Amino acid sequence: MTSRDGYTWTPSAGLKPGVPSLGVITPKSNLTSTRVEYDVVVIGAGYCGLTAARNCALEGLNVLLLEARDRIGGRSWSSNIGGYPFEMGGTWVHWGQSNTWREIMRYGLQGEVESSFDFEKGVKHFELNTSEGSVTMSHDDEDALLDSALKKFTNVDGVYGRKMIPLPHTTFHNPESVPLDAMSAADRIAQISSKLSPQERAVLEASVLLCSGGTLETTSFHEFMHWWAMCGYTYQGWLDMLITWKFKAGQSNFARQFFEEALATKRLSYAFDTPIQHIASTPSGVTINAKNGQTYRALRAICTIPLNVLSSITFSPPLSPGKQAAIATGHVNQTIKVHAEISNKDLRSWTGITYPHNELYYAIGDGTTPAGNTHIVCFGGQNKHMDPEADISRTKSAVQTLFTPDHYADQTVDIQRLVFHNWSKDEYAKGAWFFAPPGLLSTHLDDMRERSGNVVFAGSDWALGWRSFIDGAIEEGQRAGVEVRREVQGVKGARASL
Amino acid sequence: MTSRDGYTWTPSAGLKPGVPSLGVITPKSNLTSTRVEYDVVVIGAGYCGLTAARNCALEGLNVLLLEARDRIGGRSWSSNIGGYPFEMGGTWVHWGQSNTWREIMRYGLQGEVESSFDFEKGVKHFELNTSEGSVTMSHDDEDALLDSALKKFTNVDGVYGRKMIPLPHTTFHNPESVPLDAMSAADRIAQISSKLSPQERAVLEASVLLCSGGTLETTSFHEFMHWWAMCGYTYQGWLDMLITWKFKAGQSNFARQFFEEALATKRLSYAFDTPIQHIASTPSGVTINAKNGQTYRALRAICTIPLNVLSSITFSPPLSPGKQAAIATGHVNQTIKVHAEISNKDLRSWTGITYPHNELYYAIGDGTTPAGNTHIVCFGGQNKHMDPEADISRTKSAVQTLFTPDHYADQTVDIQRLVFHNWSKDEYAKGAWFFAPPGLLSTHLDDMRERSGNVVFAGSDWALGWRSFIDGAIEEGQRAGVEVRREVQGVKGARASL
Numbered sequence: 001m002t003s004r005d006g007y008t009w010t011p012s013a014g015l016k017p018g019v020p021s022l023g024v025i026t027p028k029s030n031l032t033s034t035r036v037e038y039d040v041v042v043i044g045a046g047y048c049g050l051t052a053a054r055n056c057a058l059e060g061l062n063v064l065l066l067e068a069r070d071r072i073g074g075r076s077w078s079s080n081i082g083g084y085p086f087e088m089g090g091t092w093v094h095w096g097q098s099n100t101w102r103e104i105m106r107y108g109l110q111g112e113v114e115s116s117f118d119f120e121k122g123v124k125h126f127e128l129n130t131s132e133g134s135v136t137m138s139h140d141d142e143d144a145l146l147d148s149a150l151k152k153f154t155n156v157d158g159v160y161g162r163k164m165i166p167l168p169h170t171t172f173h174n175p176e177s178v179p180l181d182a183m184s185a186a187d188r189i190a191q192i193s194s195k196l197s198p199q200e201r202a203v204l205e206a207s208v209l210l211c212s213g214g215t216l217e218t219t220s221f222h223e224f225m226h227w228w229a230m231c232g233y234t235y236q237g238w239l240d241m242l243i244t245w246k247f248k249a250g251q252s253n254f255a256r257q258f259f260e261e262a263l264a265t266k267r268l269s270y271a272f273d274t275p276i277q278h279i280a281s282t283p284s285g286v287t288i289n290a291k292n293g294q295t296y297r298a299l300r301a302i303c304t305i306p307l308n309v310l311s312s313i314t315f316s317p318p319l320s321p322g323k324q325a326a327i328a329t330g331h332v333n334q335t336i337k338v339h340a341e342i343s344n345k346d347l348r349s350w351t352g353i354t355y356p357h358n359e360l361y362y363a364i365g366d367g368t369t370p371a372g373n374t375h376i377v378c379f380g381g382q383n384k385h386m387d388p389e390a391d392i393s394r395t396k397s398a399v400q401t402l403f404t405p406d407h408y409a410d411q412t413v414d415i416q417r418l419v420f421h422n423w424s425k426d427e428y429a430k431g432a433w434f435f436a437p438p439g440l441l442s443t444h445l446d447d448m449r450e451r452s453g454n455v456v457f458a459g460s461d462w463a464l465g466w467r468s469f470i471d472g473a474i475e476e477g478q479r480a481g482v483e484v485r486r487e488v489q490g491v492k493g494a495r496a497s498l
Numbered sequence: 499m500t501s502r503d504g505y506t507w508t509p510s511a512g513l514k515p516g517v518p519s520l521g522v523i524t525p526k527s528n529l530t531s532t533r534v535e536y537d538v539v540v541i542g543a544g545y546c547g548l549t550a551a552r553n554c555a556l557e558g559l560n561v562l563l564l565e566a567r568d569r570i571g572g573r574s575w576s577s578n579i580g581g582y583p584f585e586m587g588g589t590w591v592h593w594g595q596s597n598t599w600r601e602i603m604r605y606g607l608q609g610e611v612e613s614s615f616d617f618e619k620g621v622k623h624f625e626l627n628t629s630e631g632s633v634t635m636s637h638d639d640e641d642a643l644l645d646s647a648l649k650k651f652t653n654v655d656g657v658y659g660r661k662m663i664p665l666p667h668t669t670f671h672n673p674e675s676v677p678l679d680a681m682s683a684a685d686r687i688a689q690i691s692s693k694l695s696p697q698e699r700a701v702l703e704a705s706v707l708l709c710s711g712g713t714l715e716t717t718s719f720h721e722f723m724h725w726w727a728m729c730g731y732t733y734q735g736w737l738d739m740l741i742t743w744k745f746k747a748g749q750s751n752f753a754r755q756f757f758e759e760a761l762a763t764k765r766l767s768y769a770f771d772t773p774i775q776h777i778a779s780t781p782s783g784v785t786i787n788a789k790n791g792q793t794y795r796a797l798r799a800i801c802t803i804p805l806n807v808l809s810s811i812t813f814s815p816p817l818s819p820g821k822q823a824a825i826a827t828g829h830v831n832q833t834i835k836v837h838a839e840i841s842n843k844d845l846r847s848w849t850g851i852t853y854p855h856n857e858l859y860y861a862i863g864d865g866t867t868p869a870g871n872t873h874i875v876c877f878g879g880q881n882k883h884m885d886p887e888a889d890i891s892r893t894k895s896a897v898q899t900l901f902t903p904d905h906y907a908d909q910t911v912d913i914q915r916l917v918f919h920n921w922s923k924d925e926y927a928k929g930a931w932f933f934a935p936p937g938l939l940s941t942h943l944d945d946m947r948e949r950s951g952n953v954v955f956a957g958s959d960w961a962l963g964w965r966s967f968i969d970g971a972i973e974e975g976q977r978a979g980v981e982v983r984r985e986v987q988g989v990k991g992a993r994a995s996l
Contacts, residue, residue: 058557095667095963096730098596098603105596105973106980110667110962167743169593169608232594232730232738240730245665464608465593475603482604
């Protein structure tokens, strides 16, 4: 099935909206008109909603899952183009990500992952293009450069953040770390700039922006340090946990395991293509109005709508001032992710940073397609933002600019296919994964997590551990599922004893 | 409540069997005579059995939990001596342990952990006593020494095991690693002995035995490498994940969360003090005979009895030859763990290795007791085995031998209390956490994991990830719970449609 989401471009077919994916669900609804009230309505079928819906259904609740899109997975989904999974959003997983890995083990997929990197043959180099010029170096030298730069950036306490953020699941466990949330990445770079070589500074800035998708000024230094702590306070951990292991069969195959297990309980009702307009918490439960005019009632709602989208929904009663302030601030991640299929096989072992003059600043060889071509995944963001579908020649040029011809002799970079999802223009995402601007988390993390009457808010954007990651979505889906299941069983137990 | 398990010794009261613990469950059974058949009987109330029982009960099954002891937690439980949690068995947790940490988040305990280490004040040194003499050094020097020794030990592929064990949850993912399971730790040390300084060799051997609890000859080198891989292939990861973070309120408080959540479903029946004699898989389910003469029937059984104890149970039909062979081999861990409460407050920042001449070879300052004394936790094993309760003067002497008087002037090591559990003499454990001898896992891991008719075997001893850890127990409890729940719902669905 083909989702409405995403775009493909090929030389022969040109630009086409829609990408085939295992994540598209048919039929698009299994609702019958008989049920008038559910135990819980889960809004959003990303990993958070899928986890909450599955757990609640397994634990005996009648669940209604509503999703605006035609597919599951939210900000993580994969193509199925000739069987090949280009990852349109969230991609990489690791056993250090507790919630994700536990689900991977649940579905027996622990052997079904592979490394994005393959440095066995081909160019086997890292290409760095900066305002100073263009160089290539070995991947060992790339690692040494990044390790050195990241150590300087993160060493706020003599032990690379271990004292400042000793327990990363309680973000501000050490109150001395709070001032780091008033700082931006630009502020931190200003502190250490005299110690950074030009190459270190370029790769550091590109690496920070690869995490935040914002600008250096809009990136909270504390939130970067939180990621760093989650990765074990090392560059190697950062590589291992953020950008190494991915599913051979793609994210959408993983997400389907949750959906199908929930469906097998026969307690899951669902409707796709059902965006929400209004959520009301009432004394007896919740009332949900969809944009299509339908009304749904339940004892509780779990709302997994991303932070940047919450302003498009009305709530009754109005949300708390703190939550409204967090929504008004929003997160800053406007990552651009473009997959390019390139006929040059030698580029499988290529990685590169081109910064700050290109729309795409960070890219790696990510796989070999069924046609035997090299798959390069490229990242950009707010720094020099573009809408990849707006001008394909500009997008192709941004890919080609990653490769300075001097290093490749007569081998031109021949783009056979582009695949991408414009998360910035996606009305149900309004950005990529959550990344905090300075000040947001130290003032409003609790507000974002707070429930509103019978509506529980859950989502990776305000998870405690791997906030912004699939793992944080599952963390939050579990939390909300347990909370709501206990309450619903309490309500029903009280009714039964009347 | 006081468990039958464990021992305490104080100068005034002498040696006493039994230790107060939050893990003791009263009343010891909630069985009524009305029910004749359960959906599932879970044998063993360690973390594996607790997870399986809780999940099955939450997901609608009628569960019977049987436990030989008077308490939950199996090989992980904590004292409640004046409110202080001496950890009698499994202790440390980390967010890199996916199953454990997910449960910690479920129960909101992520802020309720603390570091065993506190190097702020006092002696702030590492003491190394070997056949070469006695020295002290800073903790930074201790770390450098261990880092160097472990790097030499683990660097089998130029990248510290990353190529050999790239995906630790599929233990033998790289078939080139299989020969490492034919090697013992002694074999590996023989390979690198010319590169090890005497100090490196002493701390390496003590550290390997701290993991295995066997001898160097009975310790599988592959299994050590598997631990190393799970820890991120670094000494720092090894420290962080194995021996740093523990519960402020103790393991038994954590285990109670599982039990109480299961009990709240009203679908959990349980009986403690109920050791099992015989387990029969029948065409329609299972029949369990307890040693007290009671018989229990269920559609399925989840047997979480440790590998070393399975030979004390009879099975009908007999277990497979492969499983029988694994049981006959058994695991090798005979760790001795002794807690000592010592009046010298300066030792809070002390760590030490005394090897190979002492029964206790590895110890650290682990806390400060309510009386303000220093709590030292000390480890020994098969290397120079003792039963700590057999001769208290020998046990005290082994603690005192960790401290060479030269380093402490006139401050004698004044033992105010000893607390321990003799896992080797415990008929329901017959050893501490699982550790594989050479050859066991490469020949019998699949056999250990295999079910036998309607009996599913689950336990940390044959987990895939953090095998031997609390995390592996929860991993296995989840796996068995999902498997059994699906089958039971299938059986009942089929019956309902007759």
